[in-house]
Amino acid sequence: MARIGFIGLGIMGLPMAVNLVRAGHDVTGFNRSPGRTARFAEQGGTAADSARAAVEGAEVVITMLPDSPDVDAVADDVLTAAGALWIDMSTIAPATARAVADRAHRSGLRALDAPVSGGEQGAVEGTLSVMVGGAADDVAAARPVLEVLGKTIVHVGPAGSGQTVKAANQLIVAGTIGLVAEALTLLRAQDVDLASAVEVLSGGLAGSAVLDRKATPMLTHEFTPGFRVDLHHKDLGIALGSAREAGVPLPLGAAVAQLMAAARTQGHGDLDHSALLLVLEQLAGLRKD
Structure with missing residues (x-):
């Protein structure tokens, strides 16, 4: 089981993080709206009071955020998770995904862009479709985590391809x-x-x-x-x-x-x-x- 830092507990992120907890992973979550973080804690997760605290000691970091600027805004915090695998499951511009991956690699992290389709129902049921961009070895390493969240996980190409x-x-x-x-x-x-x-x-x-x-x-x-x-x-x-x-x-x-x-x-x-x-x-x- 992995130590996971999860940033973004919105309509999609909260049920996804909860499913990871139920699968036995050690998940620490953070959301800008404290009420969402509290709801995550009520369902068995560990609450963090900042993005940096959420990723401390994490082997895997998952971000599920609204837009490209939101991902950029937490990048400095995520990059403190030395050696971690960063799976960005937000929906952002492909160019941003490529830039994030390049920055992660220069900081010693592995990075994937892995946006999802299936809506809130798919997030709750763990049946999302996940389209993954990045290196094949990193996709293989992420698959045990992604299989908790989705039913269809497909590696579609290099960084940015998922987006x-x-x-x-x-x-x-x-x-x-x-x-x-x-x-x-x-x-x-x-x-x-x-x-x-x-x-x-x-x-x-x-x-x-x-x-x-x-x-x-x-x-x-x-x-x-x-x-x-x-x-x-x-x-x-x-x-x-x-x-x-x-x-x-x-x-x-x-x-x-x-x-x-x-x-x-x-x-x-x-x-x-x-x-x-x-x-x-x-x-x-x-x-x-």
């Missing part, structure tokens, strides 16, 4: 949510029974994990965040920025990014990304607020 795959993942998820929102709006406008329509759509080629997980809360307008609009807005910015660097056009991605930006502008940033439905309903004149 590039995650950007592609976020394009697909956002685009699918957008099309589900459009479909439900069309069905609603034509007075079709929505639950029945979703049932038959799920059984055909239109079926998907997004439809399975998001359609019911969209029908009931229950947008409790599993993954917030604000974060998906950030992720689509990463995808578009990476595409610009590579000279790759993303016309559909750009369109759904504009819809996600509209959801955020309309005050839905703290809602689940399925709240993209609200934008489509407003465009269709089906919302009065």
